[in-house]
Amino acid sequence: MPSFVVTPAVVLRSRPYGESDKIVSFFTELHGKVTGIAKGAKRSRRRFVNSLEPFSLVRLRFQERANASLAFIHACDLVRVFKSLTAHLDRIAHASYFMEITDGLVGERDENRAIFTHLTNGLSRLDEHGSSLLSLTFFELKLLALAGYQPHLGQCRRCGMGWREHRSGAWRFSLRDGGILCEGCAAFRKEVLPLSRGALGAIAALQQARGVPPDGDSFPLEALGESHLALLRFLQFQIGRELKSAPFLEAYLLP
């Protein structure tokens, strides 16, 4: 029998399984994404008191099972509840979206401590400062980079022309090329989205920011909104499906 693993983790998703169990996905600090079964979690609360709800930071104790993709969840202790997350609809919308894109971009057991840190920081900020388009776009960009899908937004992916150097011409974001195309290279392409210079500038600045998003006042709201929409499309393209939390996020995008 493989031995127990104990690791800090964030609950990504929790769904009922049968009459009394739950299937829960975590993003763990030491083992990446882990999905497991919590026996009896629906009825008896003793072993999993308050600790299997999405957005919670927990100390997870699990065990791999031979010939089974689901781990066995032994215990799950609450380390931190982001209390104000569930007290506002916009925060629930943003946090749910954080969980879904993280879940979608990473595979099971792909260890990635940086993503764990990014996720807990993102939830913490949302809990303490509320939601904002800036934090949202920052979260999307950094997550994409950490998961290996950094969009390339400096030069045209085809001809190498830089958008800063060429003052004229419209730029497009190509989902398939994972970056921007100049007007000439984007001609006749259907899967491209227009991206204004304002949005390109905001994304470039956010890509350079480390740890925390830079000061919010420096970006116009429209530029951030446009960036978020392009990144949402790119995330859906990479994950390979429509995001279920996207309509709710759209409804409660702004606090």
Add this chain to the structure above:
Amino acid sequence: MSSYPAPLERLIRELCKLPGIGEKTAARLAFFMLKENADDVMALADSIGKLKQALGLCRTCFGLCEIDSRRDGELSCRVCEDPRREREKICVVEEPSDVMAVEKSLEYKGLYHVLHGTISPLDGVGPDALKIRELLERVRNAGVHEIIVATNPTVEGEATALYLSKVIKPLGIRVTRIARGLPMGGDIEYTDAVTLGKALEGRREI
């Protein structure tokens, strides 16, 4: 399972679909029925068969309700029909089984409204998929003073409560949430009557 005669195997397979019933238990139940006298077994089969035909949803609160053949499809549940219930209060719950749980607490004398689900961003379930429009209709027309939101203490239950407060409060109606005595992630259906009674008593405005 192929060692059983076909009718027995079929019954075992059906029983296995029930919650908490594994193959062994299913086989034990099937053999028990085989030994029982025919009338008892027929009574069981009959009550299972009638379950879906005899029960419907109340057209007012969407709780479970017996279909009264004499009244030609007019579906109204016992609570909605009862003149002694306080008509100015509506307790909003997720599922019909939650109505039974709140009733057991003996604390509550008002009416109910069953949403048949919760707002769940991660499952793509929005307000339109629930009986919220019907609730708003009721609230606008029926002299209601208070909506008590008794959804489960989960992220989805909280999201639903916040949404209801957002759309109902502007109508000038008090919206309250049952107290936080219930642990996060818990289920109203499995909460004991005393705790649930206290949670109802200690409700606060949202």
